Structures are given as structure tokens and as C-alpha cells.
Amino acid sequence: MKRGTLLIENADFAVTCDAQDYVYEEADILIDGEKIVGVRGKRRWQANGITSKGTAEKVVTACDDSEEWTAPEVISGKGMIVYPGLVNTHHHFYQIFTRNIPDVQNLELFPWLKYLYEIWKNLNEDTIHYSTLTSLGELLLTGCTTSVDHHYVFPEGAGKLIDRQFEAAAEIGARMVATRGSMDLSVKDGGLPPDSVVQTIDEIMEDSERLVKTYHTGEPYAMRQVVLAPCSPFSVSADLLKESAVLARQLGVCLHTHLCETKDEENYMLENHGIRPLEYMERLGWTGPDVWYAHGIHFTDEELDFLAKTGTGVAHCPISNMKLSSGVAKITEMLNKGVKVGLAVDGSASNDGSNLLEEMRVSFLLHRLEKSNEAPTGYDILKMATVGSASLIGRDELGSLAEGKASDLFMIDRHQETLIAADRDPSAMLCTVGYKGKTAYTIVNGQIVVKDGRLVNIDEDELVEKANAEAARLYA
Ligand SMILES: [Zn+2]
Structure with missing residues (x-):
């Protein structure tokens, strides 16, 4: 027995x-x-x-x-x-409150970000609490049991935002990987975000270390993990990227960032640093089996070989990439070359939702359109969203x-x-x-968190009311 x-x-x-x-x-x-x-x-x-x-x-x-x-x-x-259970490898929970804003529906990434930063700079602990519950709620209701979140907007005095996220994840019963985002290049230094949401490298390193020591465990079945995740090469300095990589390896945690999402980013890197994004990241210590990038659209074939060789992974976000007109990631080629690929919904402002089942179907159709019978099968995409995503974030016990x-x-x-x-x-x-x-x-x-299409651990009606009120405050 x-x-x-x-x-x-x-x-x-x-x-x-x-x-x-x-x-x-x-x-x-x-x-x-x-x-x-x-x-x-x-x-x-x-x-x-x-x-x-x-x-x-x-x-x-x-x-x-x-x-x-x-x-x-x-x-x-x-x-x-x-x-x-599905594993979501990239998200920005807080963006759920700024989805479907008419003024940005036709924009691409850079102008889209500049507009939204003006709203996001007003977020606080309540925004984070309710947006985390809302996003994780939709993910759980649609089969996703582990989600990564990439929070990188830390307005001065806004409180302990990642701590509030872990509390909300525990309340609703989701497994969560918080990638501690960061930005140190604001408009005055040639970056995109306003001055009030960037931090100094010292502040970022100190809080990152505190979060890892408070919440992270590298043990299998961990419900909470922390990853270091400067936002993107066009919103952070080379020093921040370099120091984050050193600290992550000292602490034994993974690294994550946005890379090769748009042609604008590639042009920015060529103009400002004279090299392509991947070479830039490699020089700063940002390749290896403990690193995964969100998007990874504009890689050359040689760069894909390099990703495969180094075990560096890619979180594929097809709906966001289509919505922001960023391009189509070379997923068929990546899978054929043995690049690690997981699936992700990306932030709700560019999706505009948190449904990994929908992401799977869209991914399947997008690559069918491009590659016909060379494209990943339906089962290949299911594996990308389960074992593929789990491997990407270094969690082979999941998926x-x-x-x-x-x-x-x-x-x-x-x-x-x-x-x-x-x-x-x-x-x-x-x-x-x-x-x-x-x-x-x-x-x-081992715990039932959704039963008959309803969340078990929280009152959904109350959440809808409070989350709508916080979304209205933020937008106002
Ligand atoms: Zn993103």
C-alpha cells in the first residue's frame, strides 16, 4: 500500500x-x-x-x-x-492596472514606456498588493502554478514592494519567483525612466542582498525564490549589470533581464556602446545557465549558437511581441539548436492579461504561420510552458x-x-x-488553490472591488 x-x-x-x-x-x-x-x-x-x-x-x-x-x-x-502546472517565466504584475489605456494602444516599446512611467511612478504598496493578487489569481485560474515577476519600478518612499508581493503570493497560494528589478539610468543620464523611480547601485545591491537572505531558498520545492534582474541595457548602467552578476553568483541566485526585444534597443546599443546587445551582456558576465532573457527576438543565427553553447535561456512572450510590434522570436530555430526556451505572458500592459493557456495557443499559431510544418507542434509548446519554463528558471522539479x-x-x-x-x-x-x-x-x-473555476483562498468579489479602486487611483 x-x-x-x-x-x-x-x-x-x-x-x-x-x-x-x-x-x-x-x-x-x-x-x-x-x-x-x-x-x-x-x-x-x-x-x-x-x-x-x-x-x-x-x-x-x-x-x-x-x-x-x-x-x-x-x-x-x-x-x-x-x-x-504551467510555469510563467516573465511578468510585471503591477502593469495589470495600466492595461488597455487608449493613448498607448498604437505605440511601440520606447514611447510606450515613456508614457507609462509617468503613471507607474505613483505606485505604492497597495498597488503591488492588489496587482499581485489580481495577476496571480488569473494565472492560477488558467493553470499556471509558478510565476516569475519582474518588478523594477521603485519610487522613492513607496515601501517594501517585493516583500508585499511574497505576502500576496502566500495568501493566494501561488509559487513565486521574484526577480528584483532595478534601474539606475534616468532621463538625465540618457535613459527612459523619470528620475524619481531610479535608485543608486548601493541601494539596489543592499536591498537585493536583503531580499535573497530573507526569502530565497535554493532547495527543491521552494515556494519563494529571488533572482537579480536589472531592467534592460537601456535603463541601467554597465556597472549595475556587472555588480549584479557578481552579487548573484556570490549568493547563488539566477540573473534575468530584457534583451533583444526591439530594433530600437539594438540601435541604442550600437550607437552608445558600438556593439550588439548580446556581446555587451557577455562582456559584463551575463551569459550562462543561470541567466535567462525576456523576449530574445533580434538574435542572429551565430548568437543563437552562442546561447545554446552557454546554456543561456530565453523567455518567449509572443502576445506582447505582437502587440508592441517588436518582431517574431526565432523559436523554431532556437528549439532546433538546443537553446533553452520557456513561455511567458510578459507584463499585463503589453498583453493585456495573465493567461498562459492563451499564450500557448497564440505561440502555436504564430510559429505555424511563419514556419508551417517546421514549427513546434502543440505538444512541443505545452512542453515549452512546463518543463521548458521550469528548466529556464533552474527548477527541474517543476513542470x-x-x-x-x-x-x-x-x-x-x-x-x-x-x-x-x-x-x-x-x-x-x-x-x-x-x-x-x-x-x-x-x-x-499539494494544496487545492482553485476549485470549480474559483479561487479557494481569497474572496474573489472583494478582490475585484478593491483592485478596481486601486487601479482607478493609480490612473487618476
Ligand atoms: Zn517585460
Whole structure:
């Protein structure tokens, strides 16, 4: 007999994204606290056997495992499909309150940023509290169990903003990686942000170290992690980038920033530093398996080889890239060359939402449009949003359903009008057909945080009222 704390019993399908790409039918998943202790099914087949390029044979194998599994809490999986929790690798939660502003809808990145900084400079601890709950709420309701956030606007006297984020994440029950952003180049130094939201390198280093020492643990299954993340090469100095890299390696944490998002950025780097963005970052110590960049659109083929060789990763944000007209990241080439790629929604002001399921479908369609049958399959994109994203942020215990992995997953009810005949291949369905609803269950760290499409740990109606009030204050 095998015991756990929570048993999901007899799910129609469990798409595991495990090392063998197994999909189980009539599946059981046994969870014991923070980790999965067993996954099995009456039958199994390999997802990549029916969806990857060049193969088309689905071989179904009967499995025989009659051991008794037991837990005090049991969820019936009848009629459900179970997926590993999605991992979002780049976001700016606070931007949720400045989405859909008419004046910026037609702008590209640089003028878009200049306009919005004038609003963002008024954010405070309440803005951060409610925007974190709002963003994580939407992420949990749509299957994302771990989210990175990149907060880089620290107006003087605004309070302890990252601390408030971790509190909100704990309240709602999400796993969170806070990338401590920073800016030290304001308008007067040739940067884009106003003077009141930048900090000195000393202030940034001191607060970064405090946050790592207070919240970060490098242990598997950690609910909180900290990463150092100067905003972008056009809003921070070379010294800040260099010192951040040194401190991150001293403290044993990862590094993250925006890179190669726009042609404007490339031109800025060529004009101001005489070299391309990646070479600039490499000289400052910003490549390696502990570094991932958001966007990564304008890399040359040689630069992609260099990323693959050094293990440097890319967070792919297709909706933001389309909305700001930034370009199309070379994801097909990256995957073929072995560059680490994860998926991300980016900030809500350029998305304008926090739905990684939607991001998966858009990513699938965008690359189909460009590359036809060379493009990643629906299952490839699911893996990008699960094991790919997990690897990008150095968390290999996340993103798959297998013994020893973190107990993060979501379940959707396949018996609904919008999914009729869609589940012929559940491993690709989320991308090829798309799922527009909320999850039946989302489970993080072994705890149910969404049930029947509602957040379990907070009062959604109260959150909507208070978050709308704070959004109105900020915009005013
Ligand atoms: Zn971003």
C-alpha cells in the first residue's frame, strides 16, 4: 500500500510531460505534501509518438498496477484531463492596472514606456498588493502554478514592494519567483525612466542582498525564490549589470533581464556602446545557465549558437511581441539548436492579461504561420510552458507529473460544449484547439488553490472591488 495526502483517482487522461512523454488513460496521481509519489494509468502511450514531426504511430500499452493507493483527501478525475502546472517565466504584475489605456494602444516599446512611467511612478504598496493578487489569481485560474515577476519600478518612499508581493503570493497560494528589478539610468543620464523611480547601485545591491537572505531558498520545492534582474541595457548602467552578476553568483541566485526585444534597443546599443546587445551582456558576465532573457527576438543565427553553447535561456512572450510590434522570436530555430526556451505572458500592459493557456495557443499559431510544418507542434509548446519554463528558471522539479516532482498541476473538465471532439489528442489540445475557460482544479504544493473555476483562498468579489479602486487611483 502507498500512502499520500491527496489522491487524484481515475482521471480520463494525465498528460505528464515526463522524460518518456507518457500520457496515461484512467490515471491516478498520488501526492504526498510537496511532491508527487506516484503516477499510473490503465493504459499509456507517448505523446511525441503522435504529434512530433516525422512519426505518426500511436502505440497504446496496457499497464498493470493493482497496488492500493490511499490518501485522506480524494479528487475524482472522472471526465477530467490532468496537466502539469504551467510555469510563467516573465511578468510585471503591477502593469495589470495600466492595461488597455487608449493613448498607448498604437505605440511601440520606447514611447510606450515613456508614457507609462509617468503613471507607474505613483505606485505604492497597495498597488503591488492588489496587482499581485489580481495577476496571480488569473494565472492560477488558467493553470499556471509558478510565476516569475519582474518588478523594477521603485519610487522613492513607496515601501517594501517585493516583500508585499511574497505576502500576496502566500495568501493566494501561488509559487513565486521574484526577480528584483532595478534601474539606475534616468532621463538625465540618457535613459527612459523619470528620475524619481531610479535608485543608486548601493541601494539596489543592499536591498537585493536583503531580499535573497530573507526569502530565497535554493532547495527543491521552494515556494519563494529571488533572482537579480536589472531592467534592460537601456535603463541601467554597465556597472549595475556587472555588480549584479557578481552579487548573484556570490549568493547563488539566477540573473534575468530584457534583451533583444526591439530594433530600437539594438540601435541604442550600437550607437552608445558600438556593439550588439548580446556581446555587451557577455562582456559584463551575463551569459550562462543561470541567466535567462525576456523576449530574445533580434538574435542572429551565430548568437543563437552562442546561447545554446552557454546554456543561456530565453523567455518567449509572443502576445506582447505582437502587440508592441517588436518582431517574431526565432523559436523554431532556437528549439532546433538546443537553446533553452520557456513561455511567458510578459507584463499585463503589453498583453493585456495573465493567461498562459492563451499564450500557448497564440505561440502555436504564430510559429505555424511563419514556419508551417517546421514549427513546434502543440505538444512541443505545452512542453515549452512546463518543463521548458521550469528548466529556464533552474527548477527541474517543476513542470512534469512524475514521482519526485513537485505536486503542482491543473485539471480541466473535458465534458463541456467548447471541447467536444477536441480531446482526440489531449497532449496537443491546449494549443491546437485552445482552452478558454477556467480550470476545474489547480493544485500548488499539494494544496487545492482553485476549485470549480474559483479561487479557494481569497474572496474573489472583494478582490475585484478593491483592485478596481486601486487601479482607478493609480490612473487618476
Ligand atoms: Zn517585460
